[in-house]
Amino acid sequence: MGDLLALAQQWQQQGRTEALLLLYQNWVMGAPSPYRHVACFNWGSLLGDLRRHAEAEKVYRLALSLHPRFAQARLNLGHQLEHLGRSAEALAEWREVYEAESFEAVGADPLDLRLHALNNAARLLETERRYAESQALMRRSLELKADQGDVQQHYVHIRQKQCDWPVYQPVGEVTLNQLLVNTSLLATLSATDDPAVQLMAAQRFVHEKVVKYKGPAFHLEASGKQRREGKIKIGYLSGDLRMHAVGLLTAELFELHDHSRFEIHALCWSVDDGTPLQARIRKAMDKRLPLAGVDDITAARMIAETGIDVLVDLQGLTSGARPNILAYRPAPIQAGYLGLPATSAVPGLDWIIADRFTMPPEYLPYCTEKPLYVPNCYQVSDRKREVGPVPTRAQYGLPEDAFVYATFNNNHKFNEETFSAWMRTLHAVPGSVLWLLADNEWAQANMLRVAAEHDVAAERLIFAPRVAPPEYLARFTLADLVLDTFPYNAGTTASDCLWMGTPMLTRSGRSYISRMCGSLLSSVGLPDLVTFSLEEYEQRAIQIGRNPARAASYKRFLAEHGHSSKLFDIPGLVRDLEAEFEKLALAERHRQPA
Incomplete structure (x- = not known):
């Protein structure tokens, strides 16, 4: 043997x-x-x-x-x-x-x-x-x-x-401290708005999982073979260019790029989902570099050989991300956008696209990236999103004459503190209901348990099923006021809600992700729906619930001005992004040896 x-x-x-x-x-x-x-x-x-x-x-x-x-x-x-x-x-x-x-x-x-x-x-x-x-x-x-x-x-x-x-909840000999230290970045974003803790979670992941590459940047090796000139090449790095929150937000961005001045590349390992959305995204691209099944170092070399000037990472450290590609520095300018509204601590990711609301000065010490500021809201969205027929409250089991609060974010994005505030709000607004998503039967049972502890009857929580995007958009119109989650604010959901003309109340904290919705509300013209503490958030929710005419006035404002607001000036945002990308890319090209 x-x-x-x-x-x-x-x-x-x-x-x-x-x-x-x-x-x-x-x-x-x-x-x-x-x-x-x-x-x-x-x-x-x-x-x-x-x-x-x-x-x-x-x-x-x-x-x-x-x-x-x-x-x-x-x-x-x-x-x-x-x-x-x-x-x-x-x-x-x-x-x-x-x-x-x-x-x-x-x-x-x-x-x-x-x-x-x-x-x-x-x-x-x-x-x-x-x-x-x-x-x-x-x-x-x-x-x-x-x-x-x-x-x-x-x-x-x-x-x-x-x-x-x-x-x-400690288990066996596992201590509370161990659970805190080993919490993933995604879970940390849902657990606290403390930017120092979020940075620690990102750095721990990078230390354990991301390659420690110390060699020359791949883009330098590639640029030695051929000088960068002509159109500025922008590459979008993602596995989510499909029916996904990132795909839903970015389709019009790719279409609105000035293709006479910029060459737009999809650097992508997205699964083929066969959806019209994915077909639309692919059509908007000048070139597509498939990276599924390609190892990270080879993918980085391929990107470098393509001559990308600005590499925009749309995933950060979210599920399916490939941060090792960034660590090899296949492009001279590498920026994070949309997928992870937080610092990633990934080596090679030098910039993060933001606005001055999401990244105020006091937040900057807790980020490894520098902010690439746009003048208005950072978030792009799609003005061509498909909307289904307007439903009735009866179709969803909602009372016709009640004040309907709603929240459609994933259950992991809020904690017991936020949920308890919602229950106190229901208790203070007689006859009101909360229409919310329950991802699973255990979440629903636990929410009903906490509701009972606040003397809120089970029938005042109305659970919504997941539905296709057109129907999901249409049902926003049935709510009087949408309550944002904290510390993980709504992003795509907030954009959808405001596009459909329904007001949303948010609480803004200390981190990028806890300030996303506040940025959107400020840009759409409703800054008074931005609060900065649990007490203020709860009081404002109760005030509006007790005064339905106030909610109706917000709806009228959004119906008249929402789509024409700075928030949905998508062509303007694309021009702002291009101006920043061009400035950085031309400066980098100028540094190249003749």
């Missing part, structure tokens, strides 16, 4: 993949050996790495037929089944490991294998929105081993998604 393993290792180092596959096949199918199950495992691992998942499944099943208690083979079988889209079977294989009293751990710590099974099952359950089951497995994992930062991170965020307050 030793000679065969040595030969296998040698061939693997030499990249002789097909020969290695044949070696394992002959070993397994040849003369009986007490180590055939180990050879099967190695063979299956190689097939899995090659994404030949169906073949790998058969090999792992053979290994288990030879040695049923072989935990590593069962774990990897689960991964192949997941890749093949057979989630229930994958979960069953992992359950066999974490529920087993004992199993065979070949050269591994049994605890590590049990944690592997628990954590992967929890991850898959979370993606399938089976939050309660997922959280239960995370708790079991942390009770077995407290020091697991990634598990702690998911544990905090899954509690946010379920409105399972208080979110920071």
Whole structure:
């Protein structure tokens, strides 16, 4: 066996993949050996790495037929089944490991294998929105081993998604401090408006996950081959140029660019969703560089060779982001926009597009990027968004004569403090109702529990289902006042709400993301709907609810002036962005050697 393993290792180092596959096949199918199950495992691992998942499944099943208690083979079988889209079977294989009293751990710590099974099952359950089951497995994992930062991170965020307050609930030997330190940046944005804490969360992620590249910037290597001239090339880096909040906001931006002066590139790994929105975005681009399946360093070199002058990252550290591309500096000017309204701490990201409301002077010390200011609101949007037929209140189970407060942001974007303020508002405005989104049954149950604690009857919370964008837009018209979330303000949702002529009340805090809606309201001409404390927010919500005529006057104002306001002057915003990009790009070109 030793000679065969040595030969296998040698061939693997030499990249002789097909020969290695044949070696394992002959070993397994040849003369009986007490180590055939180990050879099967190695063979299956190689097939899995090659994404030949169906073949790998058969090999792992053979290994288990030879040695049923072989935990590593069962774990990897689960991964192949997941890749093949057979989630229930994958979960069953992992359950066999974490529920087993004992199993065979070949050269591994049994605890590590049990944690592997628990954590992967929890991850898959979370993606399938089976939050309660997922959280239960995370708790079991942390009770077995407290020091697991990634598990702690998911544990905090899954509690946010379920409105399972208080979110920071210690488990096993995990301390409150550990939960705070290991909270992801996304979860931190929903937990606090403290910019120092947000910066710490971003820096921790970058320290742990982003490449530490110290070599020459890729754009310098590429520019040495060819001088930059002609149209300024703007590249938009994203995996969300599709039916996604970022895609919905940016379609008209791409169309309105001055294509006679700028060459617009999509640097994209978005899935093909077949939607008219994605087709519209692609049509607006001068060129598209597909990066799906391309590793980060190769993608960065491809972008550099394209000669991009200004690289606009639309994702930051959100799901599916590829910050390593930025770390190699494939463009001389790299700026963050829209996807992450917060500092990312990503090396190579030097600018963040903002306005002076979202990024006041006192916020700047907590950002690794410099602000690239536009004169009015930073947020682009789409004036061509499709709106469905105007519905009636009866269609959604809303009372005809009640004051309807609404909030359609994701449940993780607010905390118990904000929700309690909403409940006190309902209590103070007789007959009013709150029309809100419930992402899942656990969030709904937890919100009803807190409502009961505030003596608010369950029927005064009316839960809205998720619907297609045209219907979602049309139903804004049924609300009297939309209540913004805090500390994670509405962005796309606020734009949609104001476009549809419905007023929104916000609370602005200390961070970019907690000031987004305030920027939009100021630019649309309703600064008196911007508050700066919980008490002011709550008092203003009650005042407007007790005086429906005030809400109606806001609606009249938006109907008459909203679409013509600075907020929806999208051509003006595009010209402002182009002016900033051109200034930076020309200065950079001027520095190039002749």
